[in-house]
Amino acid sequence: MIIVQVIVGGLLLGAVYALFSSGLTLIWGMMNVVNFAHGDFVMIGMYVAFWVFTLFHGGPLVFGPIAAAVLFGLGVWAYMGLVRHVMTGSLLSQMLATFGLALVLRYSALWAFTSNFRTLPDDLVGGSINLGGILVGMPLLIAGAVALALTVALHLLLTRTSIGSQLLAVSEDRNAAMLMGIRPDRMQALAWGLAGVGTGIAGALFATFYPISPTVGESLALLAFVVVSLGGFGSVPGALIAGLAIGVVQALSAYLWGPVWKDVVVYGLFVAVLWIRPQGLFGKF
């Protein structure tokens, strides 16, 4: 029974991975840019949640939307102020730009907030629930459910709405989209904003059950890369499946061999995927 509980926990955590990874995959698929600051966006989301709670005693329903709004702004700013100017340049300058942003965010947070781990109080989203013999913590259950709903919503937004069609049109062919009266710049900024919202809410969800530290983004970014390459870049459903799978793999390896090895297994899996099926599970290549 305990193994089922571990798997359920992994699935719920995996849903949050899927939520913030889908922003990375959207940007990568749309403009062939990899945002190396993606994990640090999540970190900023966590700190926004922490400070909103600590200073104003706002609960999850307050700090969730605030984190989403702040990260939407950060995403749009990162695109308009930085990425837009280096997108057409060499791979090196693209990478330097987002990597530099990652360093600035990560170490400004370290400078401002020190390296101490911070946590929101346990009873903020308290309790746990018994689902037919499986004990699941309330914060994790809510985080997983919200993340799953939002990831599905993002997928529906991309496939069922006019805005989504415009976004996909720009990612298919920028010039043709321009001829159809779509403004590529605006759409790409929107994609960055949406990716920001994903990281912001994921950060707020994480903050309810996960210790907050300035360097947490480093491993989260790597995790998002693994999810995206496993799912196939540009594919939100792929990111969802891959996120859930990675969550389960992590939970199982932590349970079987100890928590130290959960990331080792995930990175090993990543290298194995590159060797065996580089286009990912759902990638078109």
Add this chain to the structure above:
Amino acid sequence: MPRRPAYLLWLAVGAVFLAYPWLLDGPFYQRMGALVLLAAISASAWNLVGGYAGQVSVGHSVFYGAGAYLPLLLFTQWGWPPVAGVPAGVAVSVLIALVIGIPTFRLSGHYFTMATVAVAELVRLVVSNWDLLGAAVGLSGPAVSRGWWDLSFRSSVPYYYIFLAVLALVLLATWQMQRSRMGFYLRAIKAGDRAARSLGVPVRRYKLYALMLSAAFTSVAGSLYALMVGFIDPDSGLGILISIEMLIIAALGGAGTLFGPLLGAVILIPLQNATNSWLGGSGSGASYVIYGGIIMLLARYQPGGLMNAWLALRERRQRRASLMGAERAA
């Protein structure tokens, strides 16, 4: 005004590097000089694959760490002189380079970058939990030198000259490569994978060569660090900041230029020292905020780095001079 021959400038620069330990003596400056040269060696090594071939690695710490750990491992296990571990480090690094390079060089450049980060993190985590390699505590070299072959000196000056010799070797190899067929292939690859392939350049193979060469030199840099400091732990040998530093130094000076990484090291290492003492230790992270700011600005305004900016400036001035000469003749 008659033009000064270019070699005079290079002779002067060379003389300054040779005389540096006497120009600025005292242990602090001598040690800093050695560290500048060490950073120049590893950034030049990174430059082979990141600059010339345009394949950006953010995981070179894994090669650096292999080079740093193996000499001290051979010492702690069998009491061998640490220097004997240098070839072993190179061999392990080349092997890791193959594991990363073979699958990813079929794919777009982003995959290579991410694979380097993932492998570097994987190795760091494994080493941090592996008792044979000292786990989180690390490994130490000979506490007391048993003879000259231990290459364990109190002063930084002998290291300075060893590093200078190795740097000269690395730069010579890079220069040779630049002029050879491989140099042209790599520039073609950097300008465009597909175009290069259509002209018959064996793209994957040459990317792999560049990575293997780069890994080998980076490993030597790691070994030199371990020899000088006599101690290595997961942070100082395999931390992600080591990779970031190589990348920033090379990009600041000019990725894909021969002397760019050296220029970057001469600027950045003293700057790092200064910011650490002004802004309260390397633990506060302030110097990395500055690093990040520098590379964001570089990417935005001067992606070629300082060396390329200078070359462009010189070319423009020469063109203007020759234009004026032509006008006068007419």
